[in-house]
Amino acid sequence: MTRANEAWESLMKAYSVLMKQFNAEDIWGDLTMREYDVLYQLSKCDSPLRMSELNRHVLLSQPALSRMVDRLVERGYLDRCPDPGDRRGVRLTLTPAGRETQRQIGRPHARSVTRALNVLTPQELEQLAVITGKLSQSEE
Amino acid sequence: MTRANEAWESLMKAYSVLMKQFNAEDIWGDLTMREYDVLYQLSKCDSPLRMSELNRHVLLSQPALSRMVDRLVERGYLDRCPDPGDRRGVRLTLTPAGRETQRQIGRPHARSVTRALNVLTPQELEQLAVITGKLSQSEE
DNA sequence: TTAGAGTAGATGCAAACGCATTAGTCATCA
């Protein structure tokens, strides 16, 4: 087994352990973690996001995302408008309620993340960010 | 936004990008990646694994894993025997067919992983393994 | 020995998922 495979397995393990840990916390209200992730991704960009662009940031199939957005629009967290420049596409934005809900959940979640990653030294945090950054840029 | 949060976000992004990349490869036969993961986890331990133990290594709810094992037993990849020492529990093992299938898929997948992580230096690979190792050990 | 708490895994059920496909729009070029 190569170093690369060991490293990848270790990364998957860490992801799995921490995801379970975060998921077990009682902070998610009526959202799933995946739904929160969609709100979070949208909260990061002030300009409206295209469906396909959002899909690039979320680990969901295109149809699954399409329907999740359906539900989030239905529940008042998202607005979905036709894109004036490309009539195939849609523009997604957070509603005020969606933004507020994201913040309400984001605050305690950010604290959990900080707590969980505090086992690392500042140098390790920096290294982790750099290394995983390189990994996600290496799309072929 | 703290360093810890940036690092976690970067880790999630890398996980998501690479998972999509691996999933898109045409090597999985009639298995999903999640099913392969179950076969892989079992392939690592020669002794039979308990359901609850396996569940600790897989990002799936207990009922979902229970049924996935159902299907894998049904399809001839796994054996599920009652645990003689604890009559509540079961012991899971790969069948020869399951082991063979895991190997057939594991070979090309391991190559993909190596290729994807080759953008990192040997030092970075080592650091990544160490850092993510610390993260998964920090269960409270 | 036995009552009560704890643990292991299975099952009912509604919700969510992925694959395949479709409808509608864009972009290129003959």
Added chain:
DNA sequence: TGATGACTAATGCGTTTGCATCTACTCTAA
């Protein structure tokens, strides 16, 4: 212009998922 291929998002449909619950077994202590 009008056909062809690519792209964006939605929909049909069977499968899988998670939550809540259930049964069966174990463990502890009175």
